[in-house]
Each structure stands twice: as C-alpha cells, then as structure tokens.
Amino acid sequence: MNIYFFIAGILCFLLGIAHSILGEYLIFKNIRNKEKLVPTKETIELKERHVRILWATWHLATVFGWCLGAILIKISILEESQLIDFIVNTIGLTMFLSSLLVLIGTKGKHPGWLVLLAIGIVLIIGT
Template sequence: MNVYVCIAGILCFLLGIVHSILGEYLIFNSKRNKGSLVPSKKSEALKERHLRILWATWHLASVFGWGIGAILIKISAEQNELDSTSIGFIIQPIIYTMFLSSLLVLVGTKGKHPGWVVLLIIGILLVIGN
C-alpha cells in the first residue's frame, strides 16, 4: 500500500465533508426557506437562480473531491497490481489539479480560507507517493 497516496485520498474525502458541512452552516443556512433543501432566498445582489447554482457548484466541488479520493485510495491499495504508466497518467493530472486549486484558493481568498493548505498538502503527498 502506498501510504502517501492513501492519506491524500483520505484528505480529499475529509476536505469534501468539511467543505459541504461548513458551507451549509456558514453560507447557505441563512439563505434557505424553512424545510427547503436548496437555498432560494434571493437578495438584491443575488437572484434565486444564481443562488441555486452557487449551492449546487459548492457541493459539486465536494463530490469531485470524493471521486478523486476514491480513485487515490483504490490506487494506493492496489498500486503493485496496476500498470505503472496508467497510475502515473491518473495521478499526474490530480497533482496539477491540487496545486492549481491550492493556488486559486490562496489568491482568491488572500490566504484567509484554510482549504488552500489542505489542497497543497494533498498535492505534496501525491508528489512524494508518485
């Protein structure tokens, strides 16, 4: 088992869980009508349809993180049985994705959102484990 790739996969899952839970609590909870799953309280600056797509996109990032995490955990568990060229082809774009995502969050939030650190750690773990 590749421990570095496994830890990176687990961090993808954890980041997605924390992202969705905190997003619901800190951002979307006050924008939801009672009993509604999807937030729909429009404001002067944000129409209902824009709020709905922001909510969906917010959770889409978590779902993508879980998918990447599943791929990494599977690779880490069966790395000796899989073709090394294919593993490299799969992991390399994930490394770039994590580093670029980290940079995007760092710049976009002026370093105030801690997600950039976790994305950077995932990228570093994958470089070490690859």
C-alpha cells in the first residue's frame, strides 16, 4: 500500500467536507430561504439564477474532490504501473495549480490553498 496516495485521498475527502459545510455556513446561509435546499434569495449583485449556479458550482467542486480522493485511495492499494503514474501525476499537477489559483484569487486568505498544496506535495513524495 502506498500510504502517501492514501493520505492524499483522505485529505481530498476532508477538504470536500470542510468546503461544503463551511460554504453553507459562511456563504449561503444568508441567501437561502429557510425551507429550501438551494439558495434562491437575490442580492443587489446576483439574480436568483446566479445564486443557484454559484451554489451548484460550489458543491460540484466538493464532488470532484471526492472523486479524486476515491481514485487516490483505490490507487494506493494497486500495483505500480505507467497508468497509475500518469493518473497520480495529473492529480498532483491539478492540486498544485488549484492551490496557486486559490492563493492568487484570495490573496492567501482562504486556507484551502494550503490543503491543496499539501495534497500535491504528498503525491509527489509518494511517487
């Protein structure tokens, strides 16, 4: 078992959980009608349809993160191969670029960039 790939996979799941829970609490609670799952309150800047797609996209990032986590956990128990190397390197590069994007986009104020960077580093160590 490659423990580094396993740790990276678990970090993907934890990041996704934190991302969705904190997003619901910090971002979407004030623009949601109490009885609805999807936020629908318009703001001065956003129409209802914009709020809805923002919410969906927010949680889509979580689902994609969980998918990558599942792939990494499965890979952690498989024999090494060129395909596994390609997948891990691609996910690692994705995590590094995502980390950079969040770092630049939030001027380092959103802690997600650190977790994305940590996942990328753990994947590089594991290869």
